[in-house]
Amino acid sequence: MGVCEFQKDLIDAFASARRVFVFTGAGASKESGLPTFREIDGEWSKYDPMTFATFEGFMSDPVKVWNLYRLRQRQIAAAQPNPAHVTIAQMEQYYPDFLLCTQNVDDLHERAGSRKIVKIHGDAWQMRCLKCGSVYDTRDFDLPDEFTQDTLPKCPKCGTLCRPNIVWFGEYVPREAMEASIGMSNKCDLMLVVGTSGEVSGGYGFAQRARSNGAVVVEINPSEGVLTQYAQFWIAEPAGVVLPRIWQAVMNR
Ligand SMILES: [Zn+2]
Structure with missing residues (x-):
């Protein structure tokens, strides 16, 4: 040695x-x-965290927020x-x-x-039902890269909109x-x-x-x-x- x-x-x-x-x-x-969410010089800096990292931001534009997370998933898959x-x-x-x-x-x-x-x-690959709380792996579904209002992911059990299973600002x-x-x-x-x-x-x-x-x-x-x-x-x-x-x-x- x-x-x-x-x-x-x-x-x-x-x-x-x-x-x-x-x-x-x-x-x-x-x-x-x-790239990290909080990096000042990172590409995520062009997005407002209050939009993509709060529940209120998600509810105001779920298509936009989901598509950001779909982009994130592709970045993760490539890393x-x-x-x-x-x-x-x-x-x-x-x-x-x-x-x-x-x-x-x-x-x-x-x-x-x-x-x-x-x-x-939380986990960027997962989605969670807004109503019943069931958690799913998005990779188990045939989801589009870009959602529209009509194709947003819904809970297979209760049909309610799912959100990214991420802990956003102000959440436990x-x-x-x-x-x-x-x-x-x-x-x-x-x-x-x-x-x-x-x-x-x-x-x-x-x-x-x-x-x-x-x-x-x-x-x-x-x-x-x-x-x-x-x-x-x-x-x-x-x-x-x-x-x-x-x-x-x-x-x-
Ligand atoms: Zn549900």
Whole structure:
């Protein structure tokens, strides 16, 4: 074994951990070339978030909003998981107790192999009935790329309009995803924060909670965010570059 480029304490924390909580955000998807909703220079900046990311905006023009999400789905389908997604899936295989909470609505984690995952902001592939709440995978239906008023997706059970199953501004996050994440941030011995500034709802307090319960908190994010204050280790590099190297060092230890 050669000289490790990372601090020994960092590698030790990964190596000795048993209960691991990973919290990811837009930065992880961005490294796969997926533009983020909030990016100022991203192509989504030409759309008003109050239109495509609120219930009121959806109700005022469901055709326009649905067509934006159809575009988003095509972007997601064209993107590929990056080495950060792959490494997080490998970590799931390694640790006896593991949970990934992602704020990303794409499926890049799943396509990299992650299974112990909760999606706290919803899933861009899913639609949900406005009346009965049934959730469907849009890929199970023969839907057009561009909806019209007449072809908007309807619930197969009750015939009511379906909406994207996304947590929009001012809406509650899914309760089960929230409870699982709180539980894991309470008991984890390592929390890994990847590609999120934590600016949405203060990262839901997960990092603060993990830290105060004695976990080692590691943040991988090129720019400092509101969660950095809770991290013993902040690695200011793209996760797709540095996380595989950290994991290699852990495996070689
Ligand atoms: Zn329904």
